[in-house]
Amino acid sequence: xxxxxxxxxxxxxxAPAAAPAGGSEMPTPPVLSPHAxxxxxxxxxxxxxxxxxxxxxQDWEKFTAWCSTHGHISIPAHPAVVxxxxxxxxxxxxxxxxxxxxxxxxxxxxxxxxxxxxxVDHRAPGDFQLVKDTIAGLRRTYAAAGDRPVKRVAxxxxxxxxxxxxxxxxxxxxxxxxxxxxxxxxxxLLGFLGAFRRSELSDLQIRDVTIHSSDGxxxxxxxxxxxxxxxxxxxxxxxxxTHTVCGPCTYRRWLDVLAAHQTDGRPGIIxxxxxxxxxxxxxxxxxxxxxxxxxxxxxxPIRVNGNLGDTALSGQAIxxxxxxxxxxxxxxxxxxxxxxxxxxxxxxxxxALRNGAQxxxxxxxxxxxxPTTVGIYAREHNPLTGNAVTRFAR
Numbered sequence: 001x002x003x004x005x006x007x008x009x010x011x012x013x014x015a016p017a018a019a020p021a022g023g024s025e026m027p028t029p030p031v032l033s034p035h036a037x038x039x040x041x042x043x044x045x046x047x048x049x050x051x052x053x054x055x056x057x058q059d060w061e062k063f064t065a066w067c068s069t070h071g072h073i074s075i076p077a078h079p080a081v082v083x084x085x086x087x088x089x090x091x092x093x094x095x096x097x098x099x100x101x102x103x104x105x106x107x108x109x110x111x112x113x114x115x116x117x118x119x120v121d122h123r124a125p126g127d128f129q130l131v132k133d134t135i136a137g138l139r140r141t142y143a144a145a146g147d148r149p150v151k152r153v154a155x156x157x158x159x160x161x162x163x164x165x166x167x168x169x170x171x172x173x174x175x176x177x178x179x180x181x182x183x184x185x186x187x188x189l190l191g192f193l194g195a196f197r198r199s200e201l202s203d204l205q206i207r208d209v210t211i212h213s214s215d216g217x218x219x220x221x222x223x224x225x226x227x228x229x230x231x232x233x234x235x236x237x238x239x240x241x242t243h244t245v246c247g248p249c250t251y252r253r254w255l256d257v258l259a260a261h262q263t264d265g266r267p268g269i270i271x272x273x274x275x276x277x278x279x280x281x282x283x284x285x286x287x288x289x290x291x292x293x294x295x296x297x298x299x300x301p302i303r304v305n306g307n308l309g310d311t312a313l314s315g316q317a318i319x320x321x322x323x324x325x326x327x328x329x330x331x332x333x334x335x336x337x338x339x340x341x342x343x344x345x346x347x348x349x350x351x352a353l354r355n356g357a358q359x360x361x362x363x364x365x366x367x368x369x370x371p372t373t374v375g376i377y378a379r380e381h382n383p384l385t386g387n388a389v390t391r392f393a394r
Contacts, residue, residue: 059112075117079128082113086131090138103142107135154338155346156322161188162245164329171328175273176306182257184325186250187299187318191344193247194219194235195366198315198341206258207294209251212236216248216284221367233367239284248284253277258298259289261308269306315341349374353385 032040063085067074072081086109092100110131114124125131165185172181191201200221210218217237237247260268297312313321319341326336345366352362359371368374 055108056112056115059109060116063109063113075120076122077113077117077125079125079130082110082125082131083134086110086134086138090141099142103135103139106138110135153340153342153346154335155350156188156192156326156339156343157347157351158192158245160326160329160331161192161344161347162242164188164325164331165250166244167329168325169278172278173276175270176302176304178273178277179257179269179306179308180302182250182254183299183302184321186247186254187313187321188325188344189245189247189250190217190219190237191318191322192348193237195345195348195362196221196235197345198318201299201318202297202312202315204298205294206255206291206296206298209298211248211284211288217251235365239282243279243282246282246284249279249282252284252286252288253279254298255289255291257308258296259291262291262293266307269308 063077064074066072066085067077067081070084072078086106089101089109090099090106094100110126114126117124126135165188168181168185172178187201190196194200196204203222204219208220208222210220212218215236216239219235219237221233221235223232237251239248240246243249256272257269260272264271296310299313299318300311301309301313301317303309322341322343323336323339326339331339349362349366352365353374359374362368362374363371366374
């Protein structure tokens with residue numbers, strides 16, 4: 001059965017088999033109203049992060065369309081059908097001669113197919129050895145040919161962030177530039193210290209940030225990629241020894257802008273920032289302004305004319321802000337090309353490992369579900385930590 005989830009997009013809830021693997025008979029599916037179908041779809045998609053739900057939906061539609069074209073049954077799908085699907089798509093090439101799909105994409109397709117099978121009590125095709133071996137063989141084929149290697153963003157480390165922030169402040173000579181500097185400095189430093197994902201920074205509201213007398217800032221992540229049920233996670237940003245890399249100070253300076261905007265709009269921001277305001281010391285201990293509306297985003301878009309938007313800064317806009325700030329800070333073009341929205345998070349993990357932090361300590365701040373993921377950062381960006389080669393350094 002099909003129901004419209006949004007204009008132009010449809011999703012299929014596959015009908016269960018008459019006799020699933022357990023041997024007991026499956027009841028005949030009832031005839032559901034369009035509203036009931038929509039509610040079921042909404043519940044299924046809320047089980048996962050929005051991007052995951054979108055991928056599952058689109059991947060399943062792609063697979064069912066392929067099965068229809070080739071005369072196969074999509075559910076329950078035979079393992080050989082899934083293997084055929086994967087190998088055929090793995091051979092597809094772009095106009096430039098590169099493989100059209102990466103191994104990560106192919107593996108995600110299997111996860112999507114598995115999900116929709118399990119949703120109606122069918123055995124997941126990906127559990128069969130044939131599909132597992134097909135994926136393993138394709139991985140080796142890709143690796144041997146050097147096709148579509150995993151690209152990871154470069155970490156943005158604290159010394160680089162300090163240089164960028166210092167440069168932004170020195171070069172901000174208009175009230176519009178000072179507005180952007182305050183926001184971008186807070187984005188960089190809080191993003192690094194909190195090891196935030198872009199989505200977490202985008203979702204952060206003023207009510208989620210608490211000024212703490214000894215801890216600096218407590219920042220509540222209400223929901224994240226690894227916490228879809230909303231148990232929440234509190235991240236801390238301590239007061240730094242140097243005000244140039246003090247996360248609470250950058251938040252305090254940006255909060256002044258938000259308060260001025262809330263009180264008087266554009267004229268209020270102009271009055272606040274019409275003169276040079278480069279800080280010479282800590283400002284995080286000064287009295288913080290009281291905002292009447294705290295159910296609003298911390299980070300918002302800034303238009304060319306300096307006007308503040310009312311919506312949250314998107315993940316893509318955060319990515320662009322990091323790159324733009326790095327360019328203004330004078331980082332090399334090669335480094336800037338490797339930066340992404342994940343760079344500050346990668347920088348936090350990389351430096352934490354270098355400073356001797358244990359994986360469980362890092363997970364406490366990042367919210368990673370597994371220490372295995374933390375290990376990827378160690379291999380990619382911090383190869384000397386725990387490496388016997390350091391014993392030969394002179």
